[in-house]
Amino acid sequence: MALILEVQDLVKQYPGAAEPAVNGVSFGIRRGEVFSLLGPNGAGKTTTIGMLSCLLKPTGGDAIVDGHSVRTDPEAVKRLIGIVPQDIALYPSLSARENLRFWGWMYGLGGKDLARRIDAILETVGLTDRGNDRVDSYSGGMKRRINIAAGLLHEPKLVFLDEPTVGIDPQSRRNILEMVKALNAQGMTVLYTTHYMEEAQELSQRIGIIDNGKLIALGTLDELTRLVGRQDEIELKIASEHAGPELAEALGKVKGVRSARSEDHTVRLVADDANASLPEVIGVANARGIKVIGIDVREPNLEAVFLHLTGRALRD
Amino acid sequence: MKALQIAFKDLTVLFRDRTALLLMLGAPLILTVGLALISGRMSGSSGPAFQNLPVVIVNLDQGVVGGQLADAFSSDELDDLLNPQTAEDAAAARALVNDDKVVAAVIIPAGFTDAVTGAKESGAADRIEIYANPNREISSQIVTAVVESFVQQVELARVSGQVAVEQLLAAGLINPQEAAAVGMRVAERSVSAQNSGAAIRLVSAEKSTEPEQDFDMMGYFAPSMAILFLMYTVALGGRNLLAEKETGTLGRLVSAPISETAILGGKLLGIFLVATAQMSILILANALLFGVKFGDPLGVAVLILALAAAASGWGILVAAIARTPGQVSTIGMALMLTFGVLGGSFIPINNMPAWFNLVSKITPNAWGIEGFIALGYGDTLPQLAGTVAGLFGMAAVLFIVSVTLLRRKNLMQG
Structure with a gap:
């Protein structure tokens, strides 16, 4: 599929900083996909978005949006993209409609077309009935939704969502994730930055993992988890602390179980396929009269990938 | 756009x-x-900031000059600016100032005319007293300016009379016995002439003559x-x-x-x-x-x-x-x-x-x-x-x- 965005060896070195904030990042985004840039705070996600949205001038490299360079043709790039910044970049004393009207003006919209788009986007973000209220009377989640609406009003080909769920309640977060899915279903291409691996896993066709200004991995969820091997982790909670070592030794001999170790009331197993091994694992425990009070199965995830690649947890 | x-x-x-x-x-x-x-x-007024300033005059002088100064405060030229009233004695006038009823008291001492014309020896007791209201500093300064202007005109008239008498004596047109009376008449005419407008206008000439520029x-x-x-x-x-x-x-x-x-x-x-x-x-x-x-x-x-x-x-x-x-x-x-x-x-x-x-x-x-x-x-x-x-x-x-x-x-x- 054709690329709508091609990032080529992008570098941002701030004056006085020891290391570049973004150091040679390259990736491409296909038309119609959701691409997540996943990384911890300070990894370089927002700086990357800043350069792609022509807010920051790159120190090196370039990015091409639908054939236009952010370095040499920023005005054309700005017309193609929509930006939803991490901050609530709205005017609190204006109503949602007034904010949207202003941002519509800034994208050259006006008249009945703008009014129609404002009605439509308020409907999309579920705030039609609060559209005439001042933004400073909104909850955090509602502000986030209007912040997103302002970036989508001009119906951009490519939208940058920079950590749009930071600091909001679970219900508002869910609303935003569903909104992103709906927009993508309508054909919108999305570059989504986050430090929540669950969001990246749920939304994205492909994920780039960024750390210390460098892109350290890129691919689909499957491709990335393969980096740490296709192995599941089974965690058994047992009633008796003293039975742990004995059970771990017995379970280590079960087919498909690669390793087993005990710790207090827990026995941890690494298996090729948890679903295949689990019945025999339970049978071994029952045969020894050891009561299992809880079972937790973990498939490989991006947290494990990040840990594998950096030696640190994603939220360190 | x-x-x-x-x-x-x-x-x-x-x-x-x-x-x-x-x-x-x-x-x-x-x-x-x-x-x-x-x-x-x-x-309550929307007119000029300084108008109808209340002032009390005490004229203890029995002569012409004291009377003319008292009259000057009631002249047409100062009608808008000042609102004069008279009192019989200095203590009553000062009380009005102390009670913040007037912006100043002008007390013309007894024998002021004689002191000005030289009919008697001039001393500290012959000076006009302006008892000013400290709460109305600018307004009382306006009253002081009116008095100073008048005194300057009186002084000018006195010198004019003196010069006239000396010249008349030198020319032999009057004899020494007539000198005092002639000098007095010249001075009176001079003060009257000055009081016809010019002296008072000096204080607020522009404002009082052109009210539209207040x-x-x-x-x-x-x-x-x-x-x-x-x-x-x-x-x-x-x-x-x-x-x-x-x-x-x-x-x-x-x-x-x-x-x-x-x-x-x-x-x-x-x-x-x-x-x-x-x-x-x-x-x-x-x-x-x-x-x-x-x-x-x-x-x-x-x-x-x-x-x-x-x-x-x-x-x-x-x-x-x-x-x-x-x-x-x-x-x-x-x-x-x-x-x-x-x-x-x-x-x-x-x-x-x-x-x-x-x-x-x-x-x-x-x-x-x-x-x-x-x-x-x-x-x-x-x-x-x-x-x-x-x-x-x-x-x-x-x-x-x-x-x-x-x-x-x-x-x-x-």
Whole structure:
């Protein structure tokens, strides 16, 4: 599929900083996909978005949006993209409609077309009935939704969502994730930055993992988890602390179980396929009269990938 | 077009800020009223600040000169300015002053005419006493000026009489026995002639003879306070420019398809529009609420535009120098107070040394107040050309410097 965005060896070195904030990042985004840039705070996600949205001038490299360079043709790039910044970049004393009207003006919209788009986007973000209220009377989640609406009003080909769920309640977060899915279903291409691996896993066709200004991995969820091997982790909670070592030794001999170790009331197993091994694992425990009070199965995830690649947890 | 839309948005945002509105519009009006009350302007009259000043005259002199001075206070020329009354004795007159019933007591001592004409030896007891009300300093100074003017004319008449007698004696036209009587008649005629108008007009000649040019003190206080708080408003505008960078709206603007020039132009235009709106509202409110007459409407309108431009220049300069919105507020407040003192918003600077008046010209306050006073005295736009040019010149210099500094500052870079 054709690329709508091609990032080529992008570098941002701030004056006085020891290391570049973004150091040679390259990736491409296909038309119609959701691409997540996943990384911890300070990894370089927002700086990357800043350069792609022509807010920051790159120190090196370039990015091409639908054939236009952010370095040499920023005005054309700005017309193609929509930006939803991490901050609530709205005017609190204006109503949602007034904010949207202003941002519509800034994208050259006006008249009945703008009014129609404002009605439509308020409907999309579920705030039609609060559209005439001042933004400073909104909850955090509602502000986030209007912040997103302002970036989508001009119906951009490519939208940058920079950590749009930071600091909001679970219900508002869910609303935003569903909104992103709906927009993508309508054909919108999305570059989504986050430090929540669950969001990246749920939304994205492909994920780039960024750390210390460098892109350290890129691919689909499957491709990335393969980096740490296709192995599941089974965690058994047992009633008796003293039975742990004995059970771990017995379970280590079960087919498909690669390793087993005990710790207090827990026995941890690494298996090729948890679903295949689990019945025999339970049978071994029952045969020894050891009561299992809880079972937790973990498939490989991006947290494990990040840990594998950096030696640190994603939220360190 | 987008610059205008940005400016319109800024105007809307600022006029929705209740705290800002209170300081932009409420505070200057309240201070104007307060200062007017102190000056006595709000006592119910909408006329000149100094009129019908109550004064008490005690004439203990039995001679011609004392009588003429007492009559001078009731002359037609001083009819609007003074409201004289008489008292029989000095103690009663002083009591009226002490009770704040009159601005001053003028006590003409017994034998004043004889002392003036040389009929008796002059001493300390022969001096006119002006018992002034310390609470009405300016008003009592006006009364003092009236008396001093009269005394100067009497002295002039005395010398005239003396010279006339000496010349008549030298020519042998009168004999020494007649000299005293002749001298007295010359002096009386001279004093009468002086009192026919010229001596009294000296005190308030322009005001009393041309009532249409009376200057209302509200015409000073109202623009003074408006300009003082105009500096607050432009600093607020400068603050908002930096605050937009912090809140992310400036970044969002930069990411939209708008040139940096249009963004900066819109922000500057916004500050100018807010400043113009504030000045216009305050001047209109003072005219409608307090009946202040500002003079030529066209002159007032152009002066407001020039003032808003110059003040906006200072607001943007502060934004260009400061690093954070908080710094803009601090510097802006300091600038507002400094300019208030330097530019004459708190006290008139007419009587300050020449160097002070020269320094005051860096402030929009000094130019603006000067312009409003000139308009209040009846000047029109053509006569205001220098003031308006000075303000627009100040604006042009400040805009160029500020925009250069803002561009160097890379304000538009995230």
